[in-house]
Amino acid sequence: MLQLQVIRDKKDALIIALKKRNIDASPLLENVLQLDEKRRTTQSKLDNTLAESNKLSKEIGMLFKSGKAQEANILKEKTAGLKEDSKRLGDELNATAEELKSVLYQIPNIPNDLVPAGNTEDDNEEVYKEGDIPTLDTDALPHWELAKKYDIIDFELGVKITGAGFPVYKGKGARLQRALIAYFLDKNTEAGYSEIQVPHLVNEASGYGTGQLPDKEGQMYHVGADDLYLIPTAEVPVTNIFRNVILNESDFPICYTGYTPCFRREAGSYGAHVRGLNRLHQFDKVEIVRVEHPSSSYAALDGMVEHVKTILRELKLPYRILRLCGGDLGFTAAMTYDFEVFSTAQDRWLEISSVSNFEAYQANRLKLRFKDEKGKNQLAHTLNGSSLALPRVLAGILENYQTSEGIKVPEVLIPYCGFDIIN
RNA sequence: GGAGAAAUGGCAGAGUGGUCGAAUGCGGCAGUCUUGAAAACUGUUGAGGGUCACACCUCCGGGGGUUCGAAUCCCUCUUUCUCCGCCA
Incomplete structure (x- = not known):
């Protein structure tokens, strides 16, 4: 499997190199970049949601410890929405990552410069x-x-x-x-x-x-x-x-x-x-x-x-x-x-x-x-x-x-x- | 195949619901000391994502669940160990 970083950095060079295998990799590579972009934005949304929910959980913990159950229960209610969000974003992230992987699996290795072009x-x-x-x-x-x-x-x-x-x-x-x-x-x-x-x-x-x-x-x-x-x-x-x-x-x-x-x-x-x-x-x-x-x-x-x-x-x-x-x-x-x-x-x-x-x-x-x-x-x-x-x-x-x-x-x-x- | 126990960082080994990415020891790395080395002392020491850099997020065998919150509770799979059975 090619490294994502390499695809990000040298997409055009890869397309040229893969022509030696008689394939036009450009749709695949474009797809990879698109999915990678989507993966990262989803990931960052998920991270933010989780960060917030982690923060609230810590606060709830401290409130319970100091006997302020009332206040804690109010905060609890706020976490419900975050939980749904993170579930949804998590599923989305997994699906995107899977899709990305399956596209990456379809891309063969880059031939070395010495490899001659040819079909058979x-x-x-x-x-x-x-x-x-x-x-x-x-x-x-x-x-x-x-x-x-x-x-x-x-x-x-x-x-x-x-x-x-x-x-x-x-x-x-x-x-x-x-x-x-x-x-x-x-x-x-x-x-x-x-x-x-x-x-x-x-x-x-x-x-x-x-x-x-x-x-x-x-x-x-x-x-x-x-x-x-x-x-x-x-x-x-x-x-x-x-x-x-x-x-x-x-x-x-x-x-x-x-x-x-x-x-x-x-x-x-x-x-x-x-x-x-x-x-x-x-x-x-x-x-x-x-x-x-x-x-x-x-x-x-x-x-x-x-x-x-x-x-x-x-x-x-x-x-x-x-x-x-x-x-x-x-x-x-x-x-x-x-x-x-x-x-x-x-x-x-x-x-x-x-x-x-x-x-x-x-x-x-x-x-x-x-x-x-x-x-x-x-x-x-x-x-x-x-x-x-x-x-x-x-x-x-x-x-x-x-x-x-x-x-x-x-x-x-x-x-x-x-x-x-x-x- | 049957019964039971277990799986935590390079290794050993704590940790049974909150500030734990995780005590402690060993090992590794860097430094102090030394002519040099050892010993001793000090510091440091997992992986991935993300960022210019931070922040932040994920990972305590794999997967799923309960919960505001899971290394810790539940389910499931895998593996290892002990006993029994079978067997080259």
Whole structure:
């Protein structure tokens, strides 16, 4: 959520910046300012009424104490009208505040200056590319065929147990999956991220805190009986650790890494492009989350990007990095870098990581602040990224490492797997 | 799941209808003293709204109610603790 003060101060600049997302924010922002104005006048009317009623109450108290019940009762009558007024003004204030909040929730984050304009993923800007795309035999298979051939992932079994998009990993497939998780976590902790295990279900307040609610309500699985949501990413529980927290400057930087399964309804996406591991309802992911001082959040973002690079370099997977354009940028992000690995047999790029700076947008919802050197509370910046999302990394490994003898295991993973080929 | 107790500032812990945003202790910060540090002493120390700045308003787990007036009384939800039951 954007800060009211920022909207008040720089409305026109915000409208221009939000054009990159192809939205005309001016009606929304106007509405915000109008509601804010109304909120403040109502608030001040209410405050005055309450002040008067507080004053009378004190007088009544003193009169009763000094035995002047008669006079006190006269004053009591005067308070009746004030009570009605404050009730009415209070209701009005609440309604206005609610309305204001709901409009604020509809405004996405302001894209960073570096974010290119554009509508679709075709307008994303490739900023980096590394690794050689292997030349495969003509009979090379896509990963879902390989999974079947070597019996390491069973999609049909998942359909039987749960439904489409819930694969079952078997034997060396399961072991490879576990190896990847352990390897990612080790790399992250070596880089200074502390490992953490968090709940896989979150409450409504957490959903609002990181911005999944109300914007992406339909993307999360909701457990009605307990009113909880299955997490779509570890970002939600990990970042919400800091909801309603006031940090000291010396606490920065805060770096966490956690492995969790992720659950996404993916309503409306069907077809060939979601085959195999390309898009699932349940998948595993290792996430990195940082909380930073505003002055260093972009350095932190760069650091996260460099870190993810080292992992892909070690896995020897061909990848590229895109800076997302305004139209493709997530609702809450100010800037995002997507990592894509080349899936050779499918001849397409697969997104395997998304690293974002949310600046103060999430912090404003979370009320995540720190005391600056002047002792004033300021909003912190939050960031997160995948390091990495498992299924598509697995798809990339299976396809790019396939040989006529079987699928070779990337060297760095051999110690984690205990085998060097899947055949 | 059943029975009972509780929830107050960074922490501990007073406060059962009026001047309580809240005693006291610890911790934090600043100062005095000291070559420096410790100790001691002095002062200061929650958040939000509002204002040029004050004033003023709100917040004692969340929500609602009673009352001229609620941290204090009532209802409700949540959480924690104790006992019982169940259980990986």
